[in-house]
Amino acid sequence: MPPFEPEPFEPRRRGDLVVTLFFLLLAGVLIVLPPEVQEQVAGGLRATVLSPFLLLQESLIETRVRVSEVSELQRRLDAATAALAAQSTLRQENTHLRRLLELRDRAGPGFRSASVLRPGLRGSESMFLLDVGSRDGVAVNDPVVSDGGLVGVIREVGRGTSVAMDWTHPDFRVSVMTLDGEAFGLIEPRQGAFREEDRLLLNGVPYYTSLERGTAVVTSGQGSVYPRGILVGTVDELAETEAGWRRGYWIVPAVRPAAVSHVLVMTEAERSEEHPLEELWLDSLPTAPEGPETLQEIEVLPGEGRVPEVDPDAHGPAGGPGDEDPIAAGEDPTLPDGDWEMEP
Amino acid sequence: MSPTRLYRTILIALPLLHFLLHVGFGIGRGAPDLLAVGLLLLARELRMGPAAGVGFVLGLLEDSFSLLAFGANTLTCTLLGIVGSRSRELFVGETLLFLISYLFFGTWLRSVLHWVLAGEEVRRDAGVTLLVHAPVDAAYAAGVGVALLLATGAWRRDPSS
Numbered sequence: 001m002p003p004f005e006p007e008p009f010e011p012r013r014r015g016d017l018v019v020t021l022f023f024l025l026l027a028g029v030l031i032v033l034p035p036e037v038q039e040q041v042a043g044g045l046r047a048t049v050l051s052p053f054l055l056l057q058e059s060l061i062e063t064r065v066r067v068s069e070v071s072e073l074q075r076r077l078d079a080a081t082a083a084l085a086a087q088s089t090l091r092q093e094n095t096h097l098r099r100l101l102e103l104r105d106r107a108g109p110g111f112r113s114a115s116v117l118r119p120g121l122r123g124s125e126s127m128f129l130l131d132v133g134s135r136d137g138v139a140v141n142d143p144v145v146s147d148g149g150l151v152g153v154i155r156e157v158g159r160g161t162s163v164a165m166d167w168t169h170p171d172f173r174v175s176v177m178t179l180d181g182e183a184f185g186l187i188e189p190r191q192g193a194f195r196e197e198d199r200l201l202l203n204g205v206p207y208y209t210s211l212e213r214g215t216a217v218v219t220s221g222q223g224s225v226y227p228r229g230i231l232v233g234t235v236d237e238l239a240e241t242e243a244g245w246r247r248g249y250w251i252v253p254a255v256r257p258a259a260v261s262h263v264l265v266m267t268e269a270e271r272s273e274e275h276p277l278e279e280l281w282l283d284s285l286p287t288a289p290e291g292p293e294t295l296q297e298i299e300v301l302p303g304e305g306r307v308p309e310v311d312p313d314a315h316g317p318a319g320g321p322g323d324e325d326p327i328a329a330g331e332d333p334t335l336p337d338g339d340w341e342m343e344p
Numbered sequence: 345m346s347p348t349r350l351y352r353t354i355l356i357a358l359p360l361l362h363f364l365l366h367v368g369f370g371i372g373r374g375a376p377d378l379l380a381v382g383l384l385l386l387a388r389e390l391r392m393g394p395a396a397g398v399g400f401v402l403g404l405l406e407d408s409f410s411l412l413a414f415g416a417n418t419l420t421c422t423l424l425g426i427v428g429s430r431s432r433e434l435f436v437g438e439t440l441l442f443l444i445s446y447l448f449f450g451t452w453l454r455s456v457l458h459w460v461l462a463g464e465e466v467r468r469d470a471g472v473t474l475l476v477h478a479p480v481d482a483a484y485a486a487g488v489g490v491a492l493l494l495a496t497g498a499w500r501r502d503p504s505s
Contacts, residue, residue: 019393121374123410
């Protein structure tokens, strides 16, 4: 029986293994690089190897805009009305652009209009590229808005292009308030099973503040990124409660990022202006719900614990001094029996 | 068996076509994952090291648009290149059935690897992503890849197929 000899390891095969391990290691290192370095690498590739593809998309979008403008002229001349009737997408884009232009006219020179480029690649779901950059006055953390409301925020800025994330990004947070300034909270995205199911959650609303469906929610101006008054969405329904502490509400976003093709970037010059931004989106805001006031206030009397002072002429029959405190009894004060509707 | 010139051209053109459709035309998910198809076919023509290198470069290019999980595509494609190259030693793969299966399972594997490497914060529901989206995307990519190879006449390895 011949002695066992291990299979000779070819030098070429060993070299192959070394090369393989090198690339594997390099790929692993890329994941753990600091975000700033990752952004530099990504930005470098976008500006060099991938720039022809981006330029192609940019030119396609420009062409589409020009086509829509020509179509608008044709529509005005009444000659191509019939032809345009079948092109609902172009008409929709025209309407969208006109509304965006109106918004820009109302907003002032600090807004920079931009076209949205979407790479459509794996992992790029919550980002988009804009054809404006530092030469247009755009800077990191500038809010991105459309005629509907807040879309997202600028993350990286190049000379002529910039990268932004929309509100579906897991890192997206914005401090918001209701239009009347009565309720404040923090909005964050929640992923759905499908991308179309992504939605926003308003967190940190005080427990005794109940919000009606359809209530508009705008940025509160807290923090240094978003100025006060940008429409974010409207209240949909109660999402979660932490008894006696806080409530969370689902928010219907004012803007669906996938449907956005043109946006405005709010530059530093605009943010330093002190005109009220909420007026820019007044047309988009829903009308206030009719009926009695729903905002409830619990007034804590000194030395009496959590006993609410109730106006005898308030909406419900209860509220007398001898009534049991429903909070202490563990009841939800917003139950529809109306016992806790009080005058502010 | 050395690949024909046409076959090589197609293999190099597939990733370019991928970026043209996804980035240039902005089609997004409507376009098939031709990067995976190109990489899987190219890897079978290369040794393990170069295949890993090609996967690294292609993955890095795709990662340049990824704010969510930078590096996940790079590592995924590097691994896919290695697996593709090693598959030569496991499967001879001269039939059309093998080509379809190879592209389908390879593209599916890419989705699975990316889902695993993308990080917990970015991941969507495993059931929907891996059992609904991934197989559909894989079937779409494999179908388009095979159709492209057959239509151009690049796949002529097995006369019986």
